[in-house]
Structure formats: structure tokens, C-alpha cells
Amino acid sequence: MGWIGDTVDSIKSIQIRQLLTQAVSLGMIVTSALIIWKALMCITGSESPVVVVLSGSMEPGFKRGDILFLHMSKDPIRTGEIVVFNVDGREIPIVHRVIKVHERQDTGEVDVLTKGDNNYGDDRLLYAQGQLWLQRHHIMGRAVGFLPYVGWVTIIMTEKPIIKYILIGALGLLVITSKD
Numbered sequence: 624m625g626w627i628g629d630t631v632d633s634i635k636s637i638q639i640r641q642l643l644t645q646a647v648s649l650g651m652i653v654t655s656a657l658i659i660w661k662a663l664m665c666i667t668g669s670e671s672p673v674v675v676v677l678s679g680s681m682e683p684g685f686k687r688g689d690i691l692f693l694h695m696s697k698d699p700i701r702t703g704e705i706v707v708f709n710v711d712g713r714e715i716p717i718v719h720r721v722i723k724v725h726e727r728q729d730t731g732e733v734d735v736l737t738k739g740d741n742n743y744g745d746d747r748l749l750y751a752q753g754q755l756w757l758q759r760h761h762i763m764g765r766a767v768g769f770l771p772y773v774g775w776v777t778i779i780m781t782e783k784p785i786i787k788y789i790l791i792g793a794l795g796l797l798v799i800t801s802k803d
Contacts, residue, residue, distance in 0.1 A: 642799075649798045668695040669764035674707050675774030676718055680739030681705070685766075688775040691718060693764025700724060700735055700759070705766040708737065711751040716763055719746055725756060734758060 663672040676689045684705075685691065693707055700706065704721045722745060723736040734756030738745045747755060780787035 645799050649795070652798070667693060667764065669693040671707070671716065671763050674716060674718065674763075675777045677715065677778065678739075680741050681718055681720070682741045684740055685718065685769060686771065688772045688778055690770045690774040691766045692768040692770075694767045695762070695764040699733055700762065700765070706735070706737065707763045707766065708757055708761045709763060710749060710761065711754070713749075717746070717749065718766070732758065735762070 660672075664670060666672075672693050674691050674693060676685045676687055676691060679687050691705075691707065700721055702721050702724050705718065706721055707716045707718050709716050717737075719737040719739045719742075721735045722738045725734040725736075726732070727734065736745055736747070736756060750757065780790065
């Protein structure tokens, strides 16, 4: 009877070890993703080095679901550049083109006015109440490249949260059940 108890204890020990290994593997994947994201932030100088176009306001140049790669340098922002900016009071950043640049003579600071290529008027209606220009702190980055349609995964997961939970559950199950 003693060897049966030892075998059961051995099996439980192996199962616990496998569970711990899988938990560490999952933690390593999450940690690696965060390190890569932070490294991209440092390299690009942008708080969000990658964004997804969520509307058709920049068509035909950028379509809904395109992924934009951002970079933010110390160079002055110029008319014609495509920038991603945050507006006070709104969570979601906006991707639009700079249509006007105004340099303040007294401070040398640059104010910018933006507009979606597919929109009729400028963005002043999108800015915070009473705001006529964007300042540099509003701008997250300049678009330096894009991948068409790849961002649809993000849009679908945002608009249909059940898909996001199914995907996360499936990935978690895959990590837990994988025999490494």
C-alpha cells in the first residue's frame, strides 16, 4: 500500500510542477510583450508607437483598420504631416493631417490645426470647448508608416467584446495545456 501512496504523491508533484511551469511561461509571455512595448516607446519617442485607424475620416489615404506606426521627434511639426493627437476630455486618439501651423512670436511655440482628409471642415469642433489650436503636448506622434487592414482584429475585439474574451480564453487554454 505504501508504493501506491508514493506514486500518487509523485503524480501530484509532477502536476504541480507542470502547472507552475505553465504559469511562469504565461508570465514570461506577458512580461516580454510589455518589455517590447516599452522599448518601442523609447525608440519612437511616442507614448503609443502603434495606433489603429478607427474611422473613415482619413480616406482614401488611410482606411478604417489600418495600423499606423508613429514617431515623435523634436523637429517642428509642419503642414501636411499626419499626426495622432489626444484631445482633453476624450479617451481615443485622433489621426488627422496638419493643415495650418502657427508659430507664436513671443515663445516660439507652435500651434497646429488639423483636419481629416475626408472631412468637410477643420477639427476645431473636435477640440476641447474654447480650444482653437493643438499644442505639442496634445500630439502623440507623427505617422511614419502603416499596415493596411491589420488593425481590424483590434476593431472587432473592441466592438464585440465576447470575441476578445474567447480569444484570451483560447490563448490561456493553449498555454496551460501545452506540453513543453
